[in-house]
Amino acid sequence: MAIRQAELEVKGLSLAFGGIQAIKDVSLSVHTGELVAVIGPNGAGKTSLLNCITGFYKATSGDILFNGRSITGLHTHKLTSLGIGRTFQNIELFPGMTVLQNMLLARHTRSSYNLALACLYSPSVKREEVRHHEILEEIIDFLEMQPIRKELVGSLPYGMRKRVELGRALACEPSLLVLDEPFAGMTLEEKEDMVRFLLELHDGWGQTMILVEHDMSIVMSISQRVIVLNFGEKLAEGLPEEIQDHPEVIKAYLGDTSDLGLDRPEEG
């Protein structure tokens, strides 16, 4: 599979909900073929940042460029056709539909025929449908979902649904894959499978990815670059090993330890 160009540039992004400043002047960039992780304590603005990039939130100020083009404020469906695909922290699939149907829906933005042609099921539509199925089957094979192809999503265990969601995001053939906590709530075995898939996606398919994740050990072992957010601001950025020892990051996660016990009143 050819590597798809994905240059993301976020410049001075800010987002406020009323009086709450969720993101404050954050700038970052993701280059083609990179796997970048965004980490930070609860409420640091990680998901808000992803939501701005994928068009769910409209930034208060700042600019987002994708492959040189400003995408600030564009609608999600427009972004999907530009090549930005995402998964959600809380799974957003259609539980009453099968795995295959959920994934086929994602092909909607990649289909060229209109309703009338589809009703007639013309040869060109047929060819295109076959092509859609070929792409989906490749993804199903890759994510080892053959046994659940025709299962209703609602009947699947949680970890499997997360996998289906990844499959659906891939079905959009995204240049940039945005993953919101892909490991949340998974068992150890499910996490290991997911790590395997993401690494294979990155190394084998050359997929560009930006992910938000809480599980530090996974973030540190798979990502090439880590960006740390705290209270809506970018705290640090660097290689995983640099971030691990970064004093500011340790402080943000463990609290400020320098003044422990100093201003505690005498007990008596």
Place this chain on the structure above:
Amino acid sequence: MDREFSVKKVSPEHLDRFEGWTLPQILAYQAAHLGKDYPAIREKAYGVWKAYTWEDYLSFAKHTGLGLKALGLERHDHVGMIVNNHPEWLFTQLGAQAFGAVTLNLFTSAISSELASTLSRIQASFVLVQDQEQVDKLLEQSGNLPHVKAIIYVDPTGMRSYAGNRLLVSFRDLLDLGIKHESRHPGLFAEELSKGKVAETAHMILTSGTTGISKLAMLSHRNYSAMGRKWIDSTPVDIGGNWLSMTPPAWIVDQMWGFGVALLGGMTMNFPETPETVEADFREIGPDLLISSSRFWEDLASRIRVKIDDAGFINRTAFTLAERIGTACVDLKARQGVVPLTLRVLHALAKLLVLNPLLDRVGCSGFLSAYTGGHPISPDVIRFFRACGLNLKQCYGLTETCGIFQVQPDDEVKPETVGKALPHTEVKISQDQEVMVLSPSVFTGYYNDYEATEKTFENGWLLTGDAGYFDDDGHLVIIGRKQDIIRDKEGNAFSPDFIETRLKFSLYIKEAVTFGEGRPFITALINIDQGNAGNWAEDRMIPYTTYTDLSQRPEVEQLIVEEVNRVNAQLPQPMKIKRFILLYKLLDADDEELTRTGKVRRRFVYGLYLPMIEAMYQGLDDIRVKGKVRYRDGQVGMIETTARIITVF
């Protein structure tokens, strides 16, 4: 899947000629005659069934063989295969054999050291493996495998990080090598193909090794073609008929079918997408025939029963009624040979409305015949399926006979027998009740084990090691392994198998091992079935944490006591179980308690659990035990617990 082709058989004249040919030579003939008209192999990949014609089959086998040759394969080399059911297995086996190599299949579930010891025993020069998992197992042992020239992997997923390892070759690259080698040496394949001799060993199979180290049974080309002939002459094996390959290639069943029956008879080998999708693929193919282990049928029966228990009132009642009608029919037919008209009409109605839809749900409605073999099956299971209208019959065979040579004829199904011998097979009973076989399909001997080979033959007859007798209708009855027929203190003979299969028909008992040799009464170690017993406990709000905990719950104990009592009621006095222990862990092949085919290694289990067994005979009420558990990754854990000793009255 409907038959797309006119049904016909390979003619007897051709079958006669096959006797003088090696398996790859037969493939070449089939490719020339069945060519593009019939599918030889069908594989489900990327969600659709993809067919390979006989021509394709030959071409892939040829290029696989040439690829191996290019990498340095010599005649009489050994090629190991650690693969699941996929066409690459067939291509490699016949491709290597065309160049005079001998092949061997190993279980994909085997642990690293087990694989290495077998591969070094045969000094394998090439190994075909399924995926990264198997590659890792071999690389871990690569120091012990200096004779391996290349490891060929089928599935390239995750193999990028191994780039640069010169031992590893992808199957695709192997084919390319073969194509290149062909263009450089155009006549090589035909020349090598013609050098093959029918009496030479084609393949080796690890015998299950219930008694000590497993032996390697050598099977010749002639053994396979003789086995194919037996089935083609006696059963509905037609060109273009369907077989679903689902038993592991390391077993004899898919070996005898793939390289014997299907190759000679022109049947299509169908390969499921993944081991997890077998059930769905099964339905799509609707195989003509199925041979499976008794365990498969027992599992299927208990799965159906559990589902029925969970079903709504109407479905449950309908099934109970239909099953009762079916059972009445089957029983009457067995006893008197005739069934009254009213009952026949009722049975037809029950089939139409209840039983056929049920069989269709489990993918079993298309069978012309279905067979159960391996381990003796509980008569209740056979009766259950026959009552449902499935033509399930018992069969009997050994690795050493290249597969199954005894089957029950269509209208002579009796619960305790394994039927009559297939054509071209003679069976007799020795003085001390051992079953003996004479047939061209009988194997040539054990690899590098002259002594064991000598012991297995008597004047050309194969000693099966099973005790048995012929009943009044000339059906063979197998009592059990000859060395397993044991006697208690008073000298009463009993067969542990006999008791255990009956115990295991209970939903809540997964495995049972009985003891009593030279003892005053019979005792048992019982494994509860975690799924079913767990559901049972949950329904009754009985809390439990682990398998160990569940197995020692007093409520579960009471449940199993009832099950044991039910079985005891069917057994003659000396064979009744007096005391038993619910084992704190499942017997497992990784702990060497079961063979890879799932049979209990009785002696090993006896040695391992001797203190518990002694305690049962000493009349204790419980015993403190410490046991080892080996996990898949090779780590060893300890379990320490108190096991209750349960007395049955």
